[in-house]
Amino acid sequence: MKLTLRVWRQKNAGAEGAMSTYEVDGISSDMSFLEMLDVLNERLILAGEDPVAFDHDCREGICGACSLVINGDAHGPERTTTCQLHMRSFQDGDTIDIEPWRASAFPVIKDLVVDRSAFDRIIQAGGYVTAPTGSAPEAHATPVPKADADFAFEHAECIGCGACVAACPNGAAMLFTSAKVNHLNVLPQGAPERETRVLDMVAQMDAEGFGGCTLTGECATACPKGIPLVSITGMNKEWLRAARKVGKR
Numbered sequence: 001m002k003l004t005l006r007v008w009r010q011k012n013a014g015a016e017g018a019m020s021t022y023e024v025d026g027i028s029s030d031m032s033f034l035e036m037l038d039v040l041n042e043r044l045i046l047a048g049e050d051p052v053a054f055d056h057d058c059r060e061g062i063c064g065a066c067s068l069v070i071n072g073d074a075h076g077p078e079r080t081t082t083c084q085l086h087m088r089s090f091q092d093g094d095t096i097d098i099e100p101w102r103a104s105a106f107p108v109i110k111d112l113v114v115d116r117s118a119f120d121r122i123i124q125a126g127g128y129v130t131a132p133t134g135s136a137p138e139a140h141a142t143p144v145p146k147a148d149a150d151f152a153f154e155h156a157e158c159i160g161c162g163a164c165v166a167a168c169p170n171g172a173a174m175l176f177t178s179a180k181v182n183h184l185n186v187l188p189q190g191a192p193e194r195e196t197r198v199l200d201m202v203a204q205m206d207a208e209g210f211g212g213c214t215l216t217g218e219c220a221t222a223c224p225k226g227i228p229l230v231s232i233t234g235m236n237k238e239w240l241r242a243a244r245k246v247g248k249r
């Protein structure tokens, strides 16, 4: 395949960015999108040019590091992570626009890499349990109803990639935060911090400058792990319950 890539280039957080155009050929339809970018970077390095900076780690769809807006869609045209997107989703001769996540709470560090430490600070505000975990306990030591276990597992699938924020016209982080809140709040192990968790995580989310949710639903559409929009409703219920019980943060 021969492709025209229009890539966002930005030297650093303070610099002006712009789209740069590159031609790449010899791209196999079996390559992943990141492997295609590796080909581009090898050619840029051989030509003595600065390679394109982009985030990645596992390249298996589990770490949440990869983060590209491809032709206007977070993670591109398939419902998956950028690292699991393959070039068979494109046609020979295509022009592909590649941009970083766009949100004021995710400032660009360089090229396609953004600073997602705001998510880390939301987790630090309450996305944990204080119960000593020690070694793996016997599976039936703390009974968890099957429906609750399934609910927790569904929300635990969030990999914190930030596609929900990038897709949202408000730059809201409600889907991410709700996944983390709901995952722990439904489990007995998460019960001691049930109220403080939701209040503190939502307060931190607001402090980081993420926008408010208007139930547009783009977040759930872009989520590569299928976290449902009702997750946000669940978090709102948890927040109201907690605010009534212990007062707002």
Ligand code: FES
Binding pocket: 055, 056, 057, 058, 059, 060, 061, 062, 063, 064, 065, 066, 081, 082, 083, 084
């Ligand atoms: S690189 Fe880990 S999810 Fe894509």
